Amino acid sequence: MLHSNILRKLDMQDLMVFLSIHEQRNLTLVSEALHVSQSTVSYCLKKLRSQFGDELFISTRSGMLPTRKAQAMHGHVQQILHQVNLCHDLPCFDPREAAQTFNLCAPEYFELLVLPHLMRAFRDAGLAVTVNVHKLDRELPGEALLDGRFDLAMCFGPGFHRLMSGLCSQVLMEDDLVCVMDRCSLPAQSHMDIQAYAARQHVYPTPWTSDSNMIDGWLRQHGLERQIVARTNSYRAALQLLQGTDQVLALPRRVLALLGQETWLGSCELPTALHGFSMDMIWSERADHDEANGWLREQIVKICAAQGLL
Template structure:
């Protein structure tokens, strides 16, 4: 904030005139150097004197325009202001993924690997970019230390509030999804939406796309004072689909995963019980990474791939 309303009247030209008069001691020389009329230079000096309540420069016969004490104390600060403006214009060095090979390290669930990672890699390949992606499995907690020290560039996780929050991170929701129930086509219930009773009466296969002691389905069931029987746990969505083939087991999947992997020739989909909550896919990164041009570029590519998924 400015300490005086009169400072609002100043602009960059006024500051340039101040520096030029300080360094050249001549209105005529400043006029020529900046390509301004002498009347314009005089007008800028008038604004400066009014804004800072000081004469700033005294016109002498032998020494030209001599700075006052206040002008001398202002000079280095005005230089810093102009340098800062130039830095704002130049910005930080822009990351160019085509210059040399680069590897990004992500922590993400299988959900991201199935839906978004293929789109990312195809985009890199189409642009002939030497970009590689390493994906580490998401655990129960966000890998906060690895994000802070830079060994991980991004964390992709589920929300809202499925993982413990950490201070000092930036977060963005990429898109929303909900859950549906999948069955072998010969064992699908007739109703288009399962009742809670029908849902808990079936035996379930549970895919574990991230390591966690709890999950969004069983947490919600516990709130309803109900529980389901989990007959098997699988490490992937594809493995879980194989486990229900030829059985009457139920499998609860994100709708986007169901559309991608559960062929209608083999599986039938039913709507989940009323009230079963959906979820979001979120992206988190550290404060230091927020200012890194390479990390910024990567986040932009993830956001673009997610937008394509939304419209697919």
């Protein structure tokens, strides 16, 4: 933070004028060296004198002589401009320079809600970026992230997967589950109680490799089990199995908004005791310092923010 509010009006040109006067000792030469008018140089010097409470340079026949304060400031101002130049010259990944391929491990949830927007952004920007998505398994691919086989992994949280040492994480979005069924079999109430929910036959989508999900753990906590009559590889296939039945499907609310356009589909709220979930992005500590990996993570966050997911 600045020690004085008046310093907020200070800009880079003022500091460049300060250094140039210190070097040239002549306002005309400063004007020529910086390619600005003499009135601009005079205005900058006036600001500097006001902001630092010192004359800074004394006009004499032999030139502009720096005051003791100006002499003391000189090294610090040089360092300020040097640090600004370092910020400007920081290495930055540019996908326009060469084709780039990224390998991700992610569930269908990410492929539906984020990937299409991400690839469209790459295409619209004319970027030669390829994204290979591998199906998320029961366990987080920690070793593959650590050795670079995967650049990123997307997994459900919080706490659904063990995060091994050497990995970093960031929450991308949050969601909850809604109970979906054929409209003809909707309960009279807007919420379905847990006993009625467990009594129904269930369709279970497996967009990631797992024999159970948070629903099963939640039911076990209440001494209940559900009967799964069908398992599918995708949310869309699971939805199609509901038509003409009284079977139910626990579906992420965002996925229902995207896929649930059929007029025969209906939904109701699950008991409020069932907590929501998050979609987390995982990468290695080594990749945390990789410019290309950091660029990809930034693009994904931008997409989530632009789509109102983050």
